[in-house]
Amino acid sequence: MANRAKKNFGLIENGKELGTFSGFQPRDAALKCASRGKTKIVLREKGTKRLHVFTGSREKVSAPSGAPSWLPSTVWKPKVKKVGVRHLKYNQLSRNPSDVLK
Numbered sequence: 001m002a003n004r005a006k007k008n009f010g011l012i013e014n015g016k017e018l019g020t021f022s023g024f025q026p027r028d029a030a031l032k033c034a035s036r037g038k039t040k041i042v043l044r045e046k047g048t049k050r051l052h053v054f055t056g057s058r059e060k061v062s063a064p065s066g067a068p069s070w071l072p073s074t075v076w077k078p079k080v081k082k083v084g085v086r087h088l089k090y091n092q093l094s095r096n097p098s099d100v101l102k
Contacts, residue, residue, distance in 0.1 A: 007029075008022050009026060052085055060076060
């Protein structure tokens with residue numbers, strides 16, 4: 001099996017890139033964003049002109065049965081659903097129309 005490389009995704013809010021999340025797929029990065037409480041998730045795939053759009057949520061669930069002792073009895077479980085993919089015209093965020101980034 002070939003070695004898969006992780007990709008970097010920038011979280012975009014209000015036309016600005018707030019942070020970088022990594023994962024093998026956009027969904028991996030979106031789950032990390034959702035676990036931090038984000039509900040509208042727009043991820044820019046670094047090195048490309050693609051925007052991945054997700055909706056996210058999280059819910060409190062009881063810890064798994066084999067959990068270590070330091071883990072609290074309830075944990076957050078993230079959920080995401082892919083809304084679609086958009087394409088940017090330019091690599092720089094500031095050069096693109098603002099309605100594409102929303």
